Amino acid sequence: MLAFHIADIIQVPFGYLMEALYRLTNNYGFALILFSVIVQLVLLPITAKSKKSMMKMSRLTPQLQEIQRRYANDPARQNQAMQDLYREEGVSMGGGCLWSFVPMLLLLPLYTVVRQPIVYMLHENMDVANQIVEVIKGINPELFGGNAYYHQMIAAQYIPQYAEAIKAAIPTIGEIALEGINFGFIGIDLGAVPQFNVFASTWAWNWAHIGALLIALCSAGYQVVSMLIMQKMNDSLVTDKDGIQDKETAENSQTAQTNKVMMWTMPLMMLWIGFTVPCALSLYWFVGGVVRTVEDVILNNRYRKIYDAEDAERLKRRLEQDRIEAEKERIRAQRRAENPDGITENTSKKRLQKQQRDAEAAQKAAAAKEYAMKKGKLVEDEEENLPLSGIADRPYCKGRAYDPNRYASDAKEN
Numbered sequence: 001m002l003a004f005h006i007a008d009i010i011q012v013p014f015g016y017l018m019e020a021l022y023r024l025t026n027n028y029g030f031a032l033i034l035f036s037v038i039v040q041l042v043l044l045p046i047t048a049k050s051k052k053s054m055m056k057m058s059r060l061t062p063q064l065q066e067i068q069r070r071y072a073n074d075p076a077r078q079n080q081a082m083q084d085l086y087r088e089e090g091v092s093m094g095g096g097c098l099w100s101f102v103p104m105l106l107l108l109p110l111y112t113v114v115r116q117p118i119v120y121m122l123h124e125n126m127d128v129a130n131q132i133v134e135v136i137k138g139i140n141p142e143l144f145g146g147n148a149y150y151h152q153m154i155a156a157q158y159i160p161q162y163a164e165a166i167k168a169a170i171p172t173i174g175e176i177a178l179e180g181i182n183f184g185f186i187g188i189d190l191g192a193v194p195q196f197n198v199f200a201s202t203w204a205w206n207w208a209h210i211g212a213l214l215i216a217l218c219s220a221g222y223q224v225v226s227m228l229i230m231q232k233m234n235d236s237l238v239t240d241k242d243g244i245q246d247k248e249t250a251e252n253s254q255t256a257q258t259n260k261v262m263m264w265t266m267p268l269m270m271l272w273i274g275f276t277v278p279c280a281l282s283l284y285w286f287v288g289g290v291v292r293t294v295e296d297v298i299l300n301n302r303y304r305k306i307y308d309a310e311d312a313e314r315l316k317r318r319l320e321q322d323r324i325e326a327e328k329e330r331i332r333a334q335r336r337a338e339n340p341d342g343i344t345e346n347t348s349k350k351r352l353q354k355q356q357r358d359a360e361a362a363q364k365a366a367a368a369k370e371y372a373m374k375k376g377k378l379v380e381d382e383e384e385n386l387p388l389s390g391i392a393d394r395p396y397c398k399g400r401a402y403d404p405n406r407y408a409s410d411a412k413e414n
Contacts, residue, residue, distance in 0.1 A: 010109040014039070015120025018113055022121065022181070029185025032114070032280060036287040039110055044295060051299045059307060060089060114284055115149070117156045122177040128170060129155075132177075135169045136162050153191045153278050156181040183280065188212055190280035216274030219282040222289050223267040229293055231263070233300045 017038065021031035040047075063085055071078035113120045118129040133155045137144050139162055144151055159166060159180030167173060183191035188211035195209060274282045 007109045007112070011113050011120055014110055014113050015123070018117075019121045019123075027185060028181060028183050028280070029188070029190055029283065032185075032190070032284055033287050035114075036284050037291055040288055040291040040295065047292070047295055048299055051296065052303055055300070055303050055307065056089065060085060111281070111284075114281060116152045117181050118152045118177065121181060122156070122174075122179075124174065124177050128173060128177075131170050132159065132166055132173075135166050139165060150193075150278050153183070153280065157183045157189075157191050183278075185283075186211065188215070188279065190283060191278050193277065194275050194279050194282075212279045215279045215286065216271070216282045219274050219286040219289075220267045220271035222286055223270050224263060226289055226293050227263040227266065230296065231260075233296065 014035075018031060018035050021034050022028055025031045025034070064082060067078060067081045067085065071081060116129065118124050118132060119126055124132070129152055133144075133151045136155045136158050137151075140158075143158060144154055157180055159178060163178045163180075167178065183189055187207045189208055190212075192208075192212055194212040194216045270285070
């Protein structure tokens with residue numbers, strides 16, 4: 001019951017809107033088209049938030065893939081790196097999905113407005129609507145198919161024809177409800193379900209049947225067009241960390257693979273639905289899809305200018321940073337070439353003294369070696385003077401039984 005009241009907050013006002021458009025145009029088809037356009041315009045602020053968030057996510061695809069590759073074996077660090085990237089770019093991880101689901105949640109009640117015209121356009125309660133359906137079904141059961149979900153749409157157009165019987169069965173029914181609804185639209189009965197089997201014996205090659213068939217086909221076929229446009233726009237948004245478009249990453253992204261699958265599954269699903277529901281619903285979905293595509297293109301161009309400016313500024317900063325680093329490296333290389341010893345004005349006094357002592361010690365060692373060689377003595381290297389035990393002359397390395405020449409006799413024998 002609570003869910004019913006919550007849905008009525010949306011359904012009742014839009015039901016009055018649909019009725020007003022029907023009275024204004026005196027044509028259910030034109031009223032339904034205007035209704036679908038108005039619904040999409042009402043949802044435009046939510047659609048804009050969803051589009052903006054999804055565009056931000058698409059632009060981060062190359063960087064997210066790099067993080068996944070770098071931390072493939074460390075899920076914790078991978079998740080932390082992704083969160084840091086989202087925070088740096090001002091992107092909400094669940095924001096895009098949330099704003100995408102809100103229009104879908106709102107469209108379900110609006111779909112009910114179209115599906116139940118006796119309740120929301122003729123303003124009778126559900127009990128009265130069910131009684132009207134039962135009265136007409138009792139007189140002419142062949143009008144109704146097996147799907148009771150759309151019986152109100154079928155019954156609404158036959159109310160004037162069976163008004164006397166309905167009034168006799170329901171004395172409290174309002175005069176507005178007895179007027180019923182004319183579902184005719186350019187010669188097409190929008191309350192009828194399209195026939196898929198054109199070779200059936202009941203099929204008639206007339207505009208009423210052909211028009212209903214075309215509406216269902218257009219609703220399904222437009223899904224392909226819509227998905228192609230959306231995929232092209234999404235691919236153009238994928239850029240690397242410097243703001244340059246990355247076509248390879250866009251084509252191999254998970255989103256692109258999902259869109260390729262949906263490009264064929266969604267039209268097939270819509271085609272099946274189109275031949276199981278009254279074509280008024282297919283017309284509603286088709287018009288809504290066209291309006292959403294126009295909105296997507298406009299929003300994409302608007303946000304694209306903003307993000308292109310951000311990418312250009314990011315690339316400018318990156319190039320400037322690269323130029324600064326290159327200049328620093330050039331200066332360092334020049335200094336190394338001019339001063340191989342690394343002595344500068346900033347070199348400390350102790351360091352200079354140490355370098356001087358090392359140089360003097362090296363000169364003395366060279367002179368002593370040269371003098372010993374003149375006297376006929378062999379100068380052993382420092383490594384050759386190590387004890388035979390292999391342990392250096394370090395007190396903390398020696399135990400009580402330490403004898404550096406314990407292997408001397410063995411060495412002489414060998």
